[in-house]
Amino acid sequence: MALVIAGERSGVGKTTVTLTLLASLCRRGSAVQSFKVGPDYIDPMFHSYVTGRACRNLDAVLTSEAYVQRCFAAHSQGCEYSLVEGVMGLFDGVKGVVSQEDCLINTDFASTAHVARLLDLPVLLVIDCSRLSGSVAAIAHGYCSFDSRINIAGVVLNRVGSDRHLSLLQDSLQALQLPILGVLRRQDNITIPDRHLGLVPTGEIPELDGVINRLADLGDTCFDWSKLFPLLKSPHSPLPTPHSPLPTPHSPIKIAVARDRAFNFYYQDNLDLLQNLGAELVFWSPLADGELPENVQGMYFGGGFPEVFASALAANRNTLQTVKTAILAGMPTIAECGGLMYLCEQIVDFEGQSWPMAGVLPTSAVMGGRLTLGYRRAVTLQDNFLVSAGTNIYGHEFHRSSLSVSPHQPLFETYRYDCAENMGTEGWAFPQNIYASYIHTHWGESIEIPKQFIKQCLRFVGGVGSRE
CATH class of the missing domain: 3.40.50.300 (P-loop containing nucleotide triphosphate hydrolases)
Incomplete structure (x- = not known):
């Protein structure tokens, strides 16, 4: 065993x-x-x-x-x-x-x-x-x-x-x-x-x-x-039945997954699910690459330490603009924690210095001494391109930054997982293509999230600026 x-x-x-x-x-x-x-x-x-x-x-x-x-x-x-x-x-x-x-x-x-x-x-x-x-x-x-x-x-x-x-x-x-x-x-x-x-x-x-x-x-x-x-010694248990993949297009759906020293918080099961559902994951670096990979139909920004590399991220201006252009053109995008920070107007580091980011979300991510930590039950407050209003999502928060401006229409009402304590509202969502939150999620029992992401990516044809 x-x-x-x-x-x-x-x-x-x-x-x-x-x-x-x-x-x-x-x-x-x-x-x-x-x-x-x-x-x-x-x-x-x-x-x-x-x-x-x-x-x-x-x-x-x-x-x-x-x-x-x-x-x-x-x-x-x-x-x-x-x-x-x-x-x-x-x-x-x-x-x-x-x-x-x-x-x-x-x-x-x-x-x-x-x-x-x-x-x-x-x-x-x-x-x-x-x-x-x-x-x-x-x-x-x-x-x-x-x-x-x-x-x-x-x-x-x-x-x-x-x-x-x-x-x-x-x-x-x-x-x-x-x-x-x-x-x-x-x-x-x-x-x-x-x-x-x-x-x-x-x-x-x-x-x-x-x-x-x-x-x-x-x-x-x-x-x-x-x-x-x-x-x-490992046990020899029967393999579980894998999830059935969605029908795939003639050419694979390409999703740009940010992975480098600034963004590296991903559950391998989430990446596996995207691939099993028909996606080709194209890993790229917002730190080092000058633009997005070619012909991608969606973006996934995991968590990480963008505050540590804020200077280098800010210096890569062409990539920041390319990401913003893609999102404004309607490219489906998931951004968790560090990814959320990257989509803000700026990151303010521990020394109080401001670094410009993608500027998609009208707020700044400000580093501080307070640690936000714990499991969350998040109830979606509005329909968006991944989940409908009233859906319960279970996730985890772990960050020392906060947003300078709260969204007028937040994505979630959040509660501590183990009690009814209301933790407030958080998260940004553009109904058609943005899902951005501090809450890290694992999709193992929430397969509808990657399924909906893939479906929305299928509708975004031909890369930046081209839609059905």
């Missing part, structure tokens, strides 16, 4: 342990499929960099419990090993919405524990031991006994300071008869830089190969592989 890497809380080193396992397995020539619990984009980038395979997000809020199971079953096929990195602490989740009346139960919904139960997988618990000795047993015992449905197969002791420290930890855990499957000493030569929204993405770390090689070296020696290998 596969294995879930969980932490006793955030910041204990789950990602380091996961990457260490992945790097060591891949060095051996193994085919490894990784997964990430939750809505995160950046950790999956590191997984994919190591494995050469797209990491898949497992999120029961953004999709469903059934989709989590189907996704895992589908993408574990053909791989020797499967590994799932958890999110936050093992039992940290949200209240689950279980009826149309919004009856709330189950405070660990969408948590690592929830996913482990859904997939019936054992858990490897990572414990930060930097400030622990004898108390490690109390922590481990609590996690093992809290939910009898969770099978904690063993622990990884992270940030162990010395042989003496390790001996104290081992002595404390001995009474529990809980296997110690890994020991990672404090590492000063293995660091991954971070900034205001988490880790710096892989494309911005020139020394990343060296870091991964050092992690592989560490993984070769710090784990009890004789006990880990049986846990990591």
